[in-house]
Amino acid sequence: MHENGEAPTLAVEIPTSPAHPVELRPFRGVRLSPQKVANPATARAFARPYRDVAGRLSRWQDEGFVEIDHEPALYLHEYSVHGMTIRGLVGGLQLSTRAASEEERSVFAHEAIHPEQADELAARMHEMGINPAPILLVHRGPESVREVQRQVMAQTPDHAYTDRSGQDHRLWRITSPDHLTVIAEGLAGGRFMIADGHHRYAAYLRLQERHPGTPWDRGLTMVVDQDDTPFFLGPIHRTFKRRSLQALKTAAEAIGTTAREMPEADALRQLGPRAMVATDGHRWMVLDLPQDPDLSAVEFLHQQLLPSAGSDDVFFHHTVEEAINAATASYSSVLLPAPDYSLLDRAMDLGELLPEKATSFQPKPSLGVLMRSVDSELMAPPAAS
Numbered sequence: 001m002h003e004n005g006e007a008p009t010l011a012v013e014i015p016t017s018p019a020h021p022v023e024l025r026p027f028r029g030v031r032l033s034p035q036k037v038a039n040p041a042t043a044r045a046f047a048r049p050y051r052d053v054a055g056r057l058s059r060w061q062d063e064g065f066v067e068i069d070h071e072p073a074l075y076l077h078e079y080s081v082h083g084m085t086i087r088g089l090v091g092g093l094q095l096s097t098r099a100a101s102e103e104e105r106s107v108f109a110h111e112a113i114h115p116e117q118a119d120e121l122a123a124r125m126h127e128m129g130i131n132p133a134p135i136l137l138v139h140r141g142p143e144s145v146r147e148v149q150r151q152v153m154a155q156t157p158d159h160a161y162t163d164r165s166g167q168d169h170r171l172w173r174i175t176s177p178d179h180l181t182v183i184a185e186g187l188a189g190g191r192f193m194i195a196d197g198h199h200r201y202a203a204y205l206r207l208q209e210r211h212p213g214t215p216w217d218r219g220l221t222m223v224v225d226q227d228d229t230p231f232f233l234g235p236i237h238r239t240f241k242r243r244s245l246q247a248l249k250t251a252a253e254a255i256g257t258t259a260r261e262m263p264e265a266d267a268l269r270q271l272g273p274r275a276m277v278a279t280d281g282h283r284w285m286v287l288d289l290p291q292d293p294d295l296s297a298v299e300f301l302h303q304q305l306l307p308s309a310g311s312d313d314v315f316f317h318h319t320v321e322e323a324i325n326a327a328t329a330s331y332s333s334v335l336l337p338a339p340d341y342s343l344l345d346r347a348m349d350l351g352e353l354l355p356e357k358a359t360s361f362q363p364k365p366s367l368g369v370l371m372r373s374v375d376s377e378l379m380a381p382p383a384a385s
Helices: 040-046 050-062 115-128 143-153 177-187 198-210 243-255 264-270 299-303 321-325 342-350 374-379
Strands: 029-032 067-070 075-081 084-095 137-138 159-162 168-174 192-194 218-225 231-234 238-241 259-261 275-278 284-289 314-317 331-334 360-362 371-373
Touching: 040 050, 050 115, 075 143, 084 143, 115 168, 115 198, 137 198, 137 299, 143 168, 143 177, 168 177, 192 198, 192 342, 198 218, 238 259, 238 321, 243 259, 243 275, 243 284, 243 299, 243 331, 264 275, 264 284, 314 321, 321 331, 371 374
Parallel strands: 137 218
Antiparallel strands: 029 067, 075 084, 075 168, 084 218, 137 192, 159 168, 231 360, 238 314, 238 331, 259 284, 275 284, 275 331
């Protein structure tokens, strides 16, 4: 703690990027059986001690709960839940190069990461010898790759089931040399935004740097085409510690922003692309955003209204109900509108970061559908040339 009793601001870093061309490599998929996918008890298999995780999965394999493919493949994974369908290519993202300029960047982070969290995840993955879930990259893909996906989907899925959480899954193995070539050429020059897994991505980079020339050169990744099966971009609401509603109103007036108090129902109806809502649980206030189409609500909140609010001053909430319940006389909650995908396009174009937890990509795939055993790749004989 600092002498004044305030918690220190946590250090952050910006993850680096591999240089073009982008390579998504085939791997030997590891899959949990449908009754284990999204089963709350499954999380225990990936708990401490992490060095025993591979042994636990091996025992599950003996019991018929884990399958490991004998031959490497890229995978087309389609999952559906609550009327939404996401489809993406899953493989090992090659990380052995580093971009030396913005033009060479292929993977963009839209928020900074905390180094200690990435270090912990890297140590955990190394002990497990497993990438337990793919990070999610989103891009605007070429028609050539979408056509390959359509051709693959015309075949019977290798696996199709509904997991314990209600997600429907379909998996296809892609091994055709022609299909793999088209995918490789289509992805090579792409630009990809990290939709989910910023810290795991940073952990991948750490493991690659520590173990170059090994299977740690790659990290399990799912690439989703936003023009094919778009994610829903939801807001992540905030509760600010030690910030009363009056303090928010004073901050707004100081920068010339309109702050209008009104009843709860009226305020919630005003929540939209150019308006935020703040509450202490009793009083309600609508904060109008400046008429700048390139300034999102989350950027305005953290860069102009409350620029001094660090990550240790904020609680994050994925639902309006959670945020409202956290509000008190001295802890004000701010409800944000859903962002538009153009916000991420702009961040890539300008090479800028967004505030922490600027958006929530939904839905995410259940744990256990596809994993990658780095240990098994380390032990595997080299492929024939």
